[in-house]
Amino acid sequence: MNFRQTLTHGLWRDLPPFRMVLGLCPTLAVTATAENGLGMGIAVTFVLIFSNMFISLLRKVIPDKVRIASYIVVIATLVVIVELAMKAFFFPLSQQLGIYIPLIVVNCIILGRAEAFASRNPVHLSMADGLSVGLGFSISLTLVGSIREILGVGTWFGMAVFPDSFEPFGFMVQAPGAFLCLGLLLGLMNAWSRRRGEFFIQT
Amino acid sequence: MDLFLLVIGSIFVNNILLAQYLGNCPFCGVSKKLGPAIGMGVAVIFVSTLASIFTWIVYHYLLEPQGLEYLKTLVFILVIAALVQFVEIFIKKQSKGLYDSLGIFLPLITTNCAVMGIALLNIKHGFDFVEMIVFSASSAAGFALAILLFASVRERLFISSVPVAMRGTAIALVTAGVMSLAFMGFAGMTN
DSSP: OOHHHHHHTTTTTTOTTTTSOOOHHHHHHSTTSHHHHHHHHHHHHHHHHHHHHHHHHTTTTSOGGGHHHHHHHHHHHHHHHHHHHHHHHOHHHHHHHGGGTGGGGGOHHHHHHHHHTGGGSOHHHHHHHHHHHHHHHHHHHHHHHHHHHHHHTSEETTEEOSOTTOOOOGGGGSHHHHHHHHHHHHHHHHHHHHHTTOOOOOO | OHHHHHHHIIIIITOTTTTTOOSHHHHHHSOSSHHHHHHHHHHHHHHHHHHHHHHHHHIIIIIHHHTOGGGHHHHHHHHHHHHHHHHHHHHHHHOHHHHHHHGGGHHHHHTOHHHHHHHHHHHHHTOOHHHHHHHHHHHHHHHHHHHHHHHHHHHHHHTSOOOGGGTTHHHHHHHHHHHHHHHHTTTTSOO
């Protein structure tokens, strides 16, 4: 892949979590509001860019047998940085996201990109890949968060979108709404891809 | 009595998978057939209980006295990864049958959010040692129950005619939503 393809593939062709069905936990858990979704997306993007950078830099040093463990150490260090930075600068958001911030460590997207891309590509490409996949993830999370917040609470980023007479569809902000919303979005995306002649049915 | 409520609460009311969304990757990935789903469930119960014991001890006797609580993310994932490796080697040496049925799930468990999530929740809720063991075992049992039910449903889905665009993960997620709705019926049993 050349530089431009790398920079854009995360935005539609490999858009997580729809095209790469990885990292479902944060997608379901923190998207009760659009703001939380965006916050989580930005945190993951940061970790992705720098984990890809360090792993790409170290790709010739890390022995093949212990590579997964080494990747996990790099990722966990970055997550600790994000955790502390969020507590320092965005305290209310970090309270809202709770244990899902430390759980970025086990987000399969990050380990997946490290293994599939950063371990065999030069630094600038790896960072571009991290940025692109991270941005795609942020967009998806904000989208799911917006749908759930608008239908479930009647607001968007905290601003009221519906008149007072709107009865919020409270089911959407709870667990079943998350699964349902993601499943239907995935179905819509599959239908759209089929119409455009791309083949994308996850099994 | 409190421990009993904790068991019911963590298996049904706050089911780790359907109410707290942890461990969704194996939930969607390994639930196509009943056999592997049972294997995954058992492996998670085993590893999660062990991992919680180790992480709890490390946190309370190593990190807390030194004032290093902020390192828990890094230390926990290392403890879990090392433990999974160790369990894999141990089972391979000791019992061939168990290794054949559980072995392939063990590497997957390192990146299972349920295991890490339970370890973090133990610390967040401030459990003592007994409560921690009960909570971890029953949360993991809740995961096993959910993945078992879900695999049975998916075996039926396989032979029914689903709209083409919804096939695979999409219909699986919608099904999980309906199951989660059913589990919401347990809310109110404990507080």
